[in-house]
Amino acid sequence: MTKIIFYLTVFILLCMSKLHAQDPSIKTEKPKQSFESEVKSISTKIENITKEEKSALKTEVEAINVELENGKITKDEADAKKQKLADTKAKNIEDRVAVEQENLKNLIQQKVDGKIKATDSTHTSYTFYFPAMKVKNKNDKTEKRTTSQFVLAFGANNLVTNKAVANSDFYYWQSHFFEWGFTENTRIFKNHNLLHLKYGFSVMYNNLCPTDNRYFVTAPNSQTNLEVFPYELEDSRFKNVYLVAPLHLEFDFSGKKSNYGNSSFSTHKSVRFGIGGYGGFRIKSKQKMYYNIDDDKIRIKTKGDFNANDFIYGVSTYLGYKETSLYLKYDLNTLFENNAVDQNNISLGIRFDFN
The missing domain is CATH 1.10.287 (Helix Hairpins)
Incomplete structure (x- = not known):
């Protein structure tokens, strides 16, 4: 003014x-x-x-x-x-x-004060130039509010039974999960960097390894139970694969960065915290059993639905620094559709978001 x-x-x-x-x-x-x-x-x-x-x-x-x-x-x-x-x-x-x-x-x-004469007879009009003080670098680029990431996560996997993970029917370290996918990260406010909306798709692999030489069997009443296998098992593993769409509200504390006198926003350069959920459907289920009879090595792979729910939805959160985070996710629906006891999948591990 x-x-x-x-x-x-x-x-x-x-x-x-x-x-x-x-x-x-x-x-x-x-x-x-x-x-x-x-x-x-x-x-x-x-x-x-x-x-x-x-x-x-x-x-x-x-x-x-x-x-x-x-x-x-x-x-x-x-x-x-x-x-x-x-x-x-x-x-x-x-x-x-x-x-x-x-x-x-x-x-x-x-x-x-009248110390300068009124006009100059040789000029009748003038153009005034008052240029801006900002110096722009030729390498400046238009800032993007949306960036893309490749997501990779893995860690321990188990089932919550009667609202507890303790005394589980599954090994804690042998049971694991693996996830990969792609996300878009959009800054919500134009002039503030804290809040981001993170969305995309992921493929989840949830593995369970039963204890005490057991494996899953689908009973005539459509329930899926653990039973003891007649031979000594070297390995027993039950895997479910899902395609899901995750959605998180991400708090990014990266702040601003300076580039030749100009300010712009950074992402994934400091502490990050995300909270949200996911929903999707089951692609397939498979059970693997490895055991020996005398000198013969037997490998059995069984595909089927095992009474597992076709759809999946849950909540998830992560907290970390730059691209590395501690990652927790929990299925709100049960793993098996008709079982008398509710069992919900839970996973804890490390997550990487690579720009």
Whole structure:
């Protein structure tokens, strides 16, 4: 608002000076130099200051690029030098233009005091240039509010039975989960970096290894129970594969980053916390059993639905730094559809979100 009033004052004074010159009843002395010519001179100086500083910045940046290409400095050192140059040139423009603005202010005061003549007979109109103080780098790019990530997660997997994981029917470390997928990460607010919406798709593999030489058997009443296998099992494993669509509200504390005097937002550069859920459907179920009879190694792989729910939905959360997080997910629906005892899948592990 101050600049608008300042420029408007200059314009009004110019108009008054022209009217004053056109009125034959008004007589004034003829000073040595006109107001209009002085204003034009100052305006030109301000324009030239910006051109000079930008040209000098370009030359010095090109010199830094040559040093980088010749291996004399690292990329980080080159970026630091460019940043310092950009700040210096911006300060130079600000300081030099401030001097010319002070000269213009004094000129207006002289005009008010009548020390400068009303008009210059050789000029009838003028263009004023008051350029912005911001120095932009040619490598600046339009900032994107949405980024993409490849997600990879793995860890321990088990079942919550009667609201507890303790005394489980499944080995804690041999039972595991694996997940991979792709997500989009969108900053919710244009000028604030804390809240992000994270969405996409994932393929989940949930494995369970029963204890005490047992395996899953589907009974005639459509219930799936654990029973003891007649031979000594080397390995017994039950796997369910799901295709799901996860959705999380992510709190990203990365903040802003500075690039040659300009500010932009960073993602996955600091502490992150996500909370949300997922929903999808079961792709397949499979049970594997490995055992020996005398010298024969027997491998049995059985595919079927095992009375497992066709659909899956649950809640999940993660907390970490940069791309690495501690990851927890819990199925709100039961693993088996008709079992008398409710059992819900739970997973805890490490998650990576690679930009």
